[in-house]
Amino acid sequence: SPLIVGGKNYTEQYILAECAQILLEDAGIEAKTKTGVGSALARKSLVNAQFDLYFEYTGTAYTVYYEQDDQAVMTHPDKVYEWVKSHDADKNLVWLDPIQFNNTYTLMMREKQADALGITSISDFGAYVDDNPDELLFATDVEFWERPDGFKALMRTYDFRMPIDQIKKMSTGLTYKALREGQADVAMGFSTDGRIAAFGFVLLEDDKQFFPVYNPAPVVRKDVLEQYPEIRDILKPLAQKLDTNQMQQLNKAVDVDHKELKAVATQWLQDNGLIE
Amino acid sequence: MSIILRKIYHTGLIALLLTLGVVAERVGLIEYLSDPYEYPYIVKLLYQHLYLVGVSMALATGLGLLIGIALTRRRLRRFAGVVMYIVSLGQTIPSLAVLALMMSVLGIGSRTAIFALFVYSILPIARNTLAGITSVSPAMIDAAKGMGMPDWRILLEVELPNAMTVILTGFRVALVINIGTTALAYLIGAGGLGDLIFTGINLMQTEKLLAGAIPTTLLALLGDFLCTILSLLLVSRGLRLADSQ
Amino acid sequence: MDILGFLQSNADQALYLTWEHMWIVGLSVGIATVIGVPVGILITKYETLAKRVINAANIFMTIPSIALFGLMLPMLSLFGHGLGKVPAVIALVLYSQLPIIRNTYVAIKNVPPAVVNAGRGMGMSNWQLLKEVELPIAIPVILAGLRTAAVMNIGIAAIATFVGAGGLGVYIQQGIDRVYDEMIVAGAILVSVFAIVVDGGMAGIEHALTPKGLKIQRKQSK
Amino acid sequence: MITYDSVSKIYGSGPGAVTALDNVSFHIEKGEVVVFLGPSGCGKTTTLRLTNRLDSITRGTITIGGRDINEQDPVRLRQSMGYVIQEIGLFPNKTIAQNIAVVPRMLGWSKDKISERTDELLRMVQLDPALYRDRYPAELSGGQQQRIGVARGLAADPEILLMDEPFGAIDPINREQIQDEFLKVQEKLKKTIAFVSHDIHEAIKMGDKIALFSEGRLIQYDTPEMILTQPKNKFVADFVGSDRALKVLGLMRVRDAMNPVPLNIIQGDTLAPAAIGFLEEKKRRYGVVVDGGKPVGFVSLKDLKFETGPVRDVATPFPVMAQGRQPLRDALSMMLMHDLILLCVIDGNGDFIGTVSYQNIQRAILDVYSDETEDRDVTR
């Protein structure tokens, strides 16, 4: 049976899963993708062998699965990687080489409004909300709202409180649309998302270092890796070649230009000489 | 035989309820539901859910009845086939797709959701109104006409009362589907109990999952029950007698 | 909007998703039939049970699909199947029970007592009666139940994408997240076409399997 | 009252067209019951439905009281006549009382008047109002439902009644009663009634006239007597049956055929010798003995021969007697069964009112069949 490459429910994950699948197939390992679930479910699926491999973010594992909040560890890429890698090893999960970009959660605003309100950082935003609690609408998905590294915790760290009626929850990718169309004033986003630049959003600075570092890395179950030890080398090029800028470009190609996933992934892999 | 089966059924029912209680406790549902910070939030979602269902159903019932009745009038009757065919095609579109399509046209938010729910709920109501009225026996209509009843009176006194069972079935299908589809309205930013369900699914937080799924289910069952009550109120006893024979 | 273009450039994937969708629905209707038809026949013999069974099936039908997936997730997770096609198929089987059981029950019940009496009076055994008289007369209504179940399941299967079951719901879900209208519409159209084709196909089967004598009878009573 | 002038009705068009009525003309007098008779599918229901505009006439006109029905508002027209439909068609959602009250309510009658009327009608159709008023149609047997249908048609006391096989589903015994009841009411109210039936007996009993249809054409329109005695053609003759003379007897009452002043009446206190003289004078072998207006029995010359007392002590009692209002048919049956050539007829009080003989019966038939009887004296 083919190797199942899992993925969560947003574009970057689809692309990463697609790239991995292409590379594996290219190396003669039959593989297929299975994407579209939330983080916790992805993780659980890996543990329960419904996925064999998927790309997880170091910060996510650290804060969500292990519920840690040590700033010293989580803001440092290597430290947090080593931390989760060693802890997951006990659970027979192997973290392969991490990819060198940080897809962190971020808060976005339309440039004009941010300028008008003079908001450049999350602190500014928090202060503004405290002053005008019923003014700004915030768009998020349910995951970001609930997660330990999510909005509830963020409000605690930044010490402000947004009234529940000002929070609009929706499907993950819709926050960009909501923000662009003015149905929200502030939205949750992913820093590598191509739409941030395309739609002219500004990112609010995380001036209190609330978010951890989120480097994606392929996580494999140990038994799978033992069966296919070559996976490690097959996926290594991704870690070496893919950077923040390129990821943004890829995301943009899919989300903004509506290019087909597989085509985008194949193109990039070819351009970088990873496949023929 | 049937006595034994009934015993098994009863025992099974009790066992199921007990298990559910234990599971609810174990997954922290009870704790979650009694959390003074979460509790008002759940109520708010419930309220949103009811609001979406209520408004969209009210509109759909009105328009659905109107369409159904209109298509049984003499002048429009010949369109009934075509209209109902289109309607039945409409019903093959999954509810999720209707929400998504409306979202791409009308944007995000509860108004879009209400519109989508409204459109999706008209179908069964209109169809059953049409079917119900059409199935009223022609002999009865003849009798009414032969007595000199004007059309509006035939509609009110003969057609609608005798079609009521079928119309209510349509209403009930619409209501149950509506309540279920409303649970998807979260996706397009309209809130409702789907919020909790999706939180639960995405983050594997069973207590939230259940806090969303159980009220949604109960709401649907309640709606179903409400329709039973409604049929007791709206369907003449004479018809129920006739059916039971 | 260029749906055709989208479908062309994604033909492989579209086909795959359609196939996946078909597979889920086909399997679930198959299982549901194997359970539902015998149960439907059985409860015609035990009236007290009939009401309960149909009520229970009605309750399953009433549970909103996304809630049912939600409710099953923690339970099935215990066996490592909270995700994917298993919960989808189980949910669809449950949803199918009402139309299938109810139609089977009603169809057999509606066989005119005169006909049953005539058969019994001629010395037919219960099994002969079922095989030669009751089932042939009931078959159109039973098939109508299967048809309802299949068409309904096609719609519900689209929602199963949220528990990772795949199928055409993937297009709708991704389309929402990617704000990609072509994708949503492509998904919606494919599901609808699938449903219409199945509906038409089942209607054809229904027609083909309806005994000729019944067709003539029905035509007249119109 | 109602005039059908060259009325045709064609359902559908093109090759599938059905001519349900074909150039039918006749006239229903005010206060008359006309029975539409004929085999299934001959156009009886169609004729009724054209009359109250439930269907539209293809060709020809129907006028009511001189006015073309097509010039009247159909709703008004229908309210002005009662309609009892063949399929009964009670409203299952309404109680019996509500069903009957539909038209009165539309006409704005007061509540009291409606409820009074409802009870009156229920009693007329032999159903106890207290028991049936608040039931629903589903709680009644087929025959009872049909009676409610009749009551509903009569509710607003319309001038004209269209009744489509109103007694078809009622069992024979109750039907007889309701027919009688209905005729009694009709005698008083003198409605104009078009009454559909396919039962020749019912037609003879209920109809002032019979309109006999076949395949959409009006074959014969005449009184029951004429239909029976002078069927226009083989179809009519076959329809009324080969024993139609016996059917005619069912139409007539004993009192209409009897001899009210028979010559051989002997008062009970007459002494036997005087009676012998009396009978010999009248050239009779038998005498009917009547005492105080009541028939006692009969005496023969033989019986009297050696007697001396009053004849009432000698008379042989009649094995059977006929009631004046019984059908003549029953009298014939009695005579045949008891081998009587003379039957004594009494009224409701048992008083002697006449006698019936085969000759009387034949004479009565012959009066009816007067045109067929040129040859009658020949064999007598």
Next chain:
Amino acid sequence: MITYDSVSKIYGSGPGAVTALDNVSFHIEKGEVVVFLGPSGCGKTTTLRLTNRLDSITRGTITIGGRDINEQDPVRLRQSMGYVIQEIGLFPNKTIAQNIAVVPRMLGWSKDKISERTDELLRMVQLDPALYRDRYPAELSGGQQQRIGVARGLAADPEILLMDEPFGAIDPINREQIQDEFLKVQEKLKKTIAFVSHDIHEAIKMGDKIALFSEGRLIQYDTPEMILTQPKNKFVADFVGSDRALKVLGLMRVRDAMNPVPLNIIQGDTLAPAAIGFLEEKKRRYGVVVDGGKPVGFVSLKDLKFETGPVRDVATPFPVMAQGRQPLRDALSMMLMHDLILLCVIDGNGDFIGTVSYQNIQRAILDVYSDETEDRDVTR
């Protein structure tokens, strides 16, 4: 053949129990047709359904050929008797031929034999096999369907037939034919038949015996003649009707009542004067003229007075004549209608076979009613 011994059937229990049959005992002889007669709901169908164990007996026993039916396998038992159910109950999914073939197929007959039998039965019920064999029940009229029901019941040529109102839905004309056909077949095959009807005429015609039920009780079990002439009580008398003498006439044929050797026959070539002499000798006013065995007409003394030629030239033709096999009832009707006191009777070839007078008719009735007729000579 079939013995009912104190059979009771109670449906349900407690206060809602219905006693459908109440202690009924009677015996059906082999080869006999017994008609179960009675008003709706009297227990006729119930009796049949107990006989083939479609319902179970509450009290009492039914034995067939000496064996208690409760000791037999119900499926076997039912296959051994034909059952024609009241509601017809054809299988709509099977063709006519398949419907008829059900029991033969269950019994494992060969294909050829089945198809032969099917055609034979179809012809028996007056339906062309070529036309009807492959149709479906829905393509037949109600009456035709009922005939198929009868054919199906007869298919496997069972010894015993249970027939529940088998001709109820057939129109009068076809019914007459099928009844005749059925009687002809029964004459040959001599099945044992329990036949339900609520039509007294049918009962009289078809039954060797009649079992008259009322409210679950067997009121009278007797031959049709006895039921007609000696009704046991008022219920029976009412059920057979007050014109029962006329019904008896329906039972009898003209040829059974006629005078086959009337005294006043004059051959056609007799000369008028000779005829006068003949009639005066016989003390008759009329003569029936027969020429070459065929009736020509009648002559009266008056007609002959001034004639000299052969009487056939003078004779007045009969307005109507009776067929020997017509019911006596029709003869009476003709006599009444045409005011004849004598009716000429002919056979199928038109040959003269006798004459019928009122006296003949009365005599025939009296023979039937022989026990009620002590008083007959008194009035004559």
